[in-house]
Amino acid sequence: MTTDTCTYLIVGGGIAGVSCAQQLSFEEPSEDIVLVSAGSMVLQTTAVQVTRLAHELQVQEVSGHQLTDLCPGLRLKQATATRLDAKDKVLHLSDGSSVRYGRLCICTGGRPRLPLPDHPAVIGIRDGHSVDELVRRLGPARRVLIVGNGGIASELVFTLKDVDVTWVIRDGSISATFVDPGAAEFLLPRLESRDQQPAAADATVAVPAPPSKRWRYHASDPPSSEGGQGDPSVPGSALGPDWLQRLQARGAGKGRVTVKYKTELRRLVNRPNDPNDSEQWPVYAELTSGETIGCDFIVSATGVLPNTEPFTEGTSLRLAADGGILVDDHMRTHETDVYAAGDACSPDWELAPHWFQMRLWSQARQMGLYAAKCMSADRLGVPLLQDFCFEMFAHVTRLLGHKLILLGLFNGQRLGTDYTALIRMTPGVEFIKVVLRDGKVQGALLLGDTDLEETFENLILSQMDVSHLGDDLLSPDVDIEDYFD
Ligand SMILES: Cc1cc2nc3c(=O)[nH]c(=O)nc-3n(C[C@H](O)[C@H](O)[C@H](O)COP(=O)(O)OP(=O)(O)OC[C@H]3O[C@@H](n4cnc5c(N)ncnc54)[C@H](O)[C@@H]3O)c2cc1C
Numbered sequence: 113m114t115t116d117t118c119t120y121l122i123v124g125g126g127i128a129g130v131s132c133a134q135q136l137s138f139e140e141p142s143e144d145i146v147l148v149s150a151g152s153m154v155l156q157t158t159a160v161q162v163t164r165l166a167h168e169l170q171v172q173e174v175s176g177h178q179l180t181d182l183c184p185g186l187r188l189k190q191a192t193a194t195r196l197d198a199k200d201k202v203l204h205l206s207d208g209s210s211v212r213y214g215r216l217c218i219c220t221g222g223r224p225r226l227p228l229p230d231h232p233a234v235i236g237i238r239d240g241h242s243v244d245e246l247v248r249r250l251g252p253a254r255r256v257l258i259v260g261n262g263g264i265a266s267e268l269v270f271t272l273k274d275v276d277v278t279w280v281i282r283d284g285s286i287s288a289t290f291v292d293p294g295a296a297e298f299l300l301p302r303l304e305s306r307d308q309q310p311a312a313a314d315a316t317v318a319v320p321a322p323p324s325k326r327w328r329y330h331a332s333d334p335p336s337s338e339g340g341q342g343d344p345s346v347p348g349s350a351l352g353p354d355w356l357q358r359l360q361a362r363g364a365g366k367g368r369v370t371v372k373y374k375t376e377l378r379r380l381v382n383r384p385n386d387p388n389d390s391e392q393w394p395v396y397a398e399l400t401s402g403e404t405i406g407c408d409f410i411v412s413a414t415g416v417l418p419n420t421e422p423f424t425e426g427t428s429l430r431l432a433a434d435g436g437i438l439v440d441d442h443m444r445t446h447e448t449d450v451y452a453a454g455d456a457c458s459p460d461w462e463l464a465p466h467w468f469q470m471r472l473w474s475q476a477r478q479m480g481l482y483a484a485k486c487m488s489a490d491r492l493g494v495p496l497l498q499d500f501c502f503e504m505f506a507h508v509t510r511l512l513g514h515k516l517i518l519l520g521l522f523n524g525q526r527l528g529t530d531y532t533a534l535i536r537m538t539p540g541v542e543f544i545k546v547v548l549r550d551g552k553v554q555g556a557l558l559l560g561d562t563d564l565e566e567t568f569e570n571l572i573l574s575q576m577d578v579s580h581l582g583d584d585l586l587s588p589d590v591d592i593e594d595y596f597d
């Protein structure tokens with residue numbers, strides 16, 4: 113079988129891989145760059161700048177030709193990587209061919225982590241195939257059980273209509289990977305009246321704003337009720353933002369949502385042990401609360417496992433506890449001339465005080481772009497400072513129909529109980545939380561159209577002392593920016 117040769121080889125047609133390939137083509141258009149992807153379509157992103165570090169991403173599925181037409185030097189190979197011979201710098205592919213590379217970047221993303229019992233009724237969501245499967249199952253479904261409290265579960269629970277949803281979460285409040293219990297309280301009415309909500313894209317309805325409230329708490333205080341706080345076997349790319357619009361199929365239930373707080377799924381059982389439930393269900397889930405719930409199927413929205421298998425056997429790659437390939441501050445793995453980016457990797461450098469990894473589009477793109485710059489700089493022997501985007505965590509998304517911007521240590525991550533939170537909330541309109549330590553802003557959570565993202569990004573990056581402002585930092589009557597002009 114044939115062996116191809118190239119200067120740069122990238123594996124993975126998701127956001128990280130495509131961003132890496134595009135940047136390499138931009139940096140070194142005359143070099144031979146090969147992108148290997150298991151799928152025929154690849155994911156291209158356009159970033160709309162919200163602040164210096166926060167971008168809203170538009171993600172689009174395009175054909176390989178559309179991509180290569182725009183990128184000089186880039187060739188696409190549709191195949192699956194099966195084995196890495198790092199000593200000879202050769203990657204073996206599923207079609208029997210191989211590619212000899214100068215430098216390789218692994219951008220193979222992840223797959224759903226499925227800690228629930230292995231059962232045909234349990235599905236995970238990652239790519240187009242899994243959404244097709246979800247749509248197929250939803251059609252006749254009366255009740256769905258969703259396990260997990262992160263991005264996918266929150267979006268699904270808000271979106272699914274005409275099907276009863278039992279949402280099983282081990283936290284005491286909803287959407288805990290993104291928001292604290294206070295913000296969750298703010299979001300709950302949205303969940304309860306989700307049928308009356310406008311679509312996410314036009315969620316700006318002119319409603320008279322109720323009066324806003326502000327308060328402050330220290331992290332060591334107990335939380336107050338007022339809101340203190342192609343081939344299905346081939347892994348496809350993680351979905352783009354329009355994945356929820358693909359859930360056209362509505363279920364056959366009544367659309368009620370029941371949240372089971374501080375609960376986990378213990379096991380699946382064959383028969384109901386609840387004499388009050390006369391209905392028959394395809395599957396029954398026993399919860400840690402002792403309750404057994406019948407449902408049509410179960411969505412396990414329980415996180416991501418990096419795809420690393422074809423690369424680990426017989427190589428020096430090292431993996432982090434979360435399964436990601438460890439990379440240094442130049443996105444280099446422990447294997448010579450092998451880099452990694454996106455969901456497949458885990459950072460192994462001294463993190464900036466306000467940055468941490470979350471497996472998101474924004475970070476997949478930033479890592480892909482930066483890995484390309486590193487690969488090129490290393491090959492050409494030129495120095496390169498770490499990209500500024502790793503200075504501060506920034507994420508722009510929508511949660512239960514609200515715009516959400518997360519900056520820095522927005523949930524007091526790494527601070528233990530050594531921080532104070534200032535909160536401003538106008539029910540149904542906005543929820544703002546600012547995390548402070550020693551009078552300096554460490555993070556901010558902005559739900560709704562607050563227009564404060566630039567200000568708080570600047571305050572986090574500059575570490576300016578704002579203690580003299582006291583609670584005025586969040587006063588709606590004070591324009592904080594005036595203080596800093
Ligand atoms: C349902 C869902 C909704 C999401 N919503 C959001 C959101 O709203 N905002 C946000 O920021 N993030 C969101 N994410 C997370 C985000 O999609 C991912 O963090 C990001 O897309 C990861 O990009 P990646 O390029 O690293 O990996 P992936 O997109 O997973 O791409 C990996 C690529 O590698 C290929 N591949 C895998 N193994 C091989 C192999 N052996 N050989 C060849 N090719 C291979 C795959 O086919 C794929 O093309 C969501 C994720 C999911 C699943």
Ligand SMILES: NC(=O)C1=CN([C@@H]2O[C@H](COP(=O)(O)OP(=O)(O)OC[C@H]3O[C@@H](n4cnc5c(N)ncnc54)[C@H](OP(=O)(O)O)[C@@H]3O)[C@@H](O)[C@H]2O)C=CC1
Nearest residue numbers: 227260261262263264265289376413414415416471472509
């Ligand atoms: N809008 C956005 O930005 C979106 C982002 N995404 C991203 O896509 C990826 C996949 O999303 P998702 O699957 O929701 O992953 P997340 O990492 O967002 O959330 C995983 C959730 O599953 C819970 N969990 C893990 N194991 C178990 C278990 N055994 N039993 C019960 N609960 C469990 C976690 O709880 P605990 O924290 O206690 O471990 C957590 O609540 C993530 O990287 C996510 O950030 C997805 C959708 C939207």
